[in-house]
Amino acid sequence: MKSVVFLLKMMGVVVAIPFLIPVAIVLHRLDRRRLRKAANQAHCGSCGAILGSASLQRADEVWAEHVATLMRDRPGIRFRLIRHLRATCVVCGAEYDFDAARGVFVAMATVA
Numbered sequence: 001m002k003s004v005v006f007l008l009k010m011m012g013v014v015v016a017i018p019f020l021i022p023v024a025i026v027l028h029r030l031d032r033r034r035l036r037k038a039a040n041q042a043h044c045g046s047c048g049a050i051l052g053s054a055s056l057q058r059a060d061e062v063w064a065e066h067v068a069t070l071m072r073d074r075p076g077i078r079f080r081l082i083r084h085l086r087a088t089c090v091v092c093g094a095e096y097d098f099d100a101a102r103g104v105f106v107a108m109a110t111v112a
């Protein structure tokens with residue numbers, strides 16, 4: 001009986017994948033659009049510059065470098081990472097998380 005239930009669940013997953021992938025793509029694009037809109041209206045708390053789309057791209061690059069460094073330094077480890085870095089000011093380098101509930105960027109604490 002358990003194998004029949006498992007088989008039905010697996011068939012449900014296979015049937016749902018063609019619908020779930022486009023939904024995931026649309027949700028990702030909506031999230032990026034929301035971030036971009038908020039970044040174009042947000043000012044850096046350190047230097048006053050508008051964060052803009054460039055700050056999102058810079059944060060993506062910084063995060064990719066961080067993950068690459070982790071994987072290079074600790075090969076074979078499966079990381080479970082939660083990304084908080086969403087924007088990096090291109091003028092001064094201040095880092096920001098995104099508060100999705102309020103739709104604003106929040107300065108991240110710096111480690112001395």
Ligand SMILES: [Zn+2]
Binds near residue numbers: 048049089092093
């Ligand atoms: Zn700045």
